[in-house]
Amino acid sequence: MKSACWVVLLVGRRSELIRSGAEGQDGQGQEVRSESSLVSRNILVAGRRTSLRLEPVMWDALSEVCRRESKNANELCTMIDARRNESSLTAAVRVFILAYFMAAATEEGHAIAGHGSLVDDSAADEAVTDGAV
Numbered sequence: 001m002k003s004a005c006w007v008v009l010l011v012g013r014r015s016e017l018i019r020s021g022a023e024g025q026d027g028q029g030q031e032v033r034s035e036s037s038l039v040s041r042n043i044l045v046a047g048r049r050t051s052l053r054l055e056p057v058m059w060d061a062l063s064e065v066c067r068r069e070s071k072n073a074n075e076l077c078t079m080i081d082a083r084r085n086e087s088s089l090t091a092a093v094r095v096f097i098l099a100y101f102m103a104a105a106t107e108e109g110h111a112i113a114g115h116g117s118l119v120d121d122s123a124a125d126e127a128v129t130d131g132a133v
Helices: 002-020 056-069 073-083 089-104 107-113 121-129
Strands: 039-045 048-054
Touching: 039 056, 039 073, 048 056, 048 089, 056 073, 056 089, 073 089
Parallel strands: none
Antiparallel strands: 039 048
16 A cells, blocks of 8 residues: 555656756756666566666565565566556556556555545655655
8 A cells, every 4th residue: 555655756756856846957058967766677578678767665565565565576567568558668567466456555554654644745754754655
């Protein structure tokens, strides 16, 4: 359940970086880009080597799905690849992870996790600071 929230918080954190000027232009009009937080890893999809670039939290979520389903990342990504429609493998993996944890989310689980309190950025910042993300 946490992973679905992580995705939302990651998007919020990226927006915060953009709003705060961490990306954009320096004082001389030159474009400034922050380092990518994406991690590249090689996997085998249907026996062919390829790479995925995902955020660390998405790699953690993928590992959790693999653990729960008793599959390795190669097997899971091969399954995702076989079922995807007109999207990149990376995008299909992200959507699969989100859908997986959304399907497992329950109202009781949301209440236990304290969801519904993310009305303002301070609640999201607290979740990030507390290590939930």
